[in-house]
Amino acid sequence: MTFWAVVFVFLALWGTLYALRTRRLRRRRERVRSRPFPAEWNAFLEKKVVLYRILPEDLRKILRRKILLFMDEKHFEGCGGLVVTDEMKVVIAAQACLLVLNQRDETVYSGLSSILVYPDAYIAPEVIPLDDNLCIETTGVQSGESWREGMVVLAWRDVRNESKSLRHGFNVVLHEFAHQLDEENGAADGMPILRDRGGYESWQSVFRREFKKFRNDSIARRNSPLDDYGASDPAEFFAVATETFFQVPRRLRKAAPDLYMQLMKYYGVNPAEWQQP
Numbered sequence: 001m002t003f004w005a006v007v008f009v010f011l012a013l014w015g016t017l018y019a020l021r022t023r024r025l026r027r028r029r030e031r032v033r034s035r036p037f038p039a040e041w042n043a044f045l046e047k048k049v050v051l052y053r054i055l056p057e058d059l060r061k062i063l064r065r066k067i068l069l070f071m072d073e074k075h076f077e078g079c080g081g082l083v084v085t086d087e088m089k090v091v092i093a094a095q096a097c098l099l100v101l102n103q104r105d106e107t108v109y110s111g112l113s114s115i116l117v118y119p120d121a122y123i124a125p126e127v128i129p130l131d132d133n134l135c136i137e138t139t140g141v142q143s144g145e146s147w148r149e150g151m152v153v154l155a156w157r158d159v160r161n162e163s164k165s166l167r168h169g170f171n172v173v174l175h176e177f178a179h180q181l182d183e184e185n186g187a188a189d190g191m192p193i194l195r196d197r198g199g200y201e202s203w204q205s206v207f208r209r210e211f212k213k214f215r216n217d218s219i220a221r222r223n224s225p226l227d228d229y230g231a232s233d234p235a236e237f238f239a240v241a242t243e244t245f246f247q248v249p250r251r252l253r254k255a256a257p258d259l260y261m262q263l264m265k266y267y268g269v270n271p272a273e274w275q276q277p
């Protein structure tokens with residue numbers, strides 16, 4: 001057999017195995033999505049996740065299918081002595097999946113494999129930029145992190161408290177999973193993959209303008225529904241804007257209607273119209 005014949009046979013075999021694996025995976029996902037949603041999980045959500053309580057019923061149905069997939073495919077690991085319960089997993093999964101309600105049902109966060117959960121805020125290495133060329137490496141107290149290598153880290157105490165209330169606009173789960181979406185194209189730059197390919201120009205124009213305005217507002221200590229942390233860089237601006245979009249949507253719509261509109265198109269939902277608690 002010639003060299004090219006060997007290559008051809010190898011590629012044909014690899015293609016067949018890949019197709020078989022993909023088909024098996026698709027069937028498995030179909031089975032998982034059509035499982036009945038456990039009543040106990042629904043009770044956790046009703047009790048602990050305010051965004052689930054106010055979500056319109058048609059979106060709840062989609063969300064439950066995505067939670068089933070998330071719970072089946074993602075690995076949760078307790079850190080610092082924490083035992084991760086089903087309640088913790090479901091509360092985290094529900095809020096992560098809120099961000100992908102409008103994405104195709106095939107899977108959720110394909111690049112993500114593990115969620116590490118600490119009982120409380122934890123100490124982790126931190127890089128603080130001083131200017132464009134200089135940064136310092138130190139350690140800091142964290143309530144969450146998103147790693148490009150398929151991992152999210154969360155502090156349960158913050159997750160639990162922020163899931164219960166929309167009042168302050170903070171939500172570490174929404175924040176870290178927005179970073180995961182941002183990083184899907186390989187860069188943490190506040191520019192996620194848009195379903196509407198023609199939408200990049202207006203996204204960039206609105207986000208650049210709003211980020212600049214927000215930075216100036218932040219320096220001048222002008223009031224904004226967005227948390228100051230969003231002024232750090234465009235990636236943090238997108239993550240903070242996502243929290244604000246879901247947690248205090250009417251305030252964001254009033255303060256920054258163009259930004260709200262871009263996020264509404266991207267996430268495919270309009271939280272300002274949901275019944276507020």
Ligand SMILES: [Zn+2]
Nearest residue numbers: 175179236239
């Ligand atoms: Zn962040």
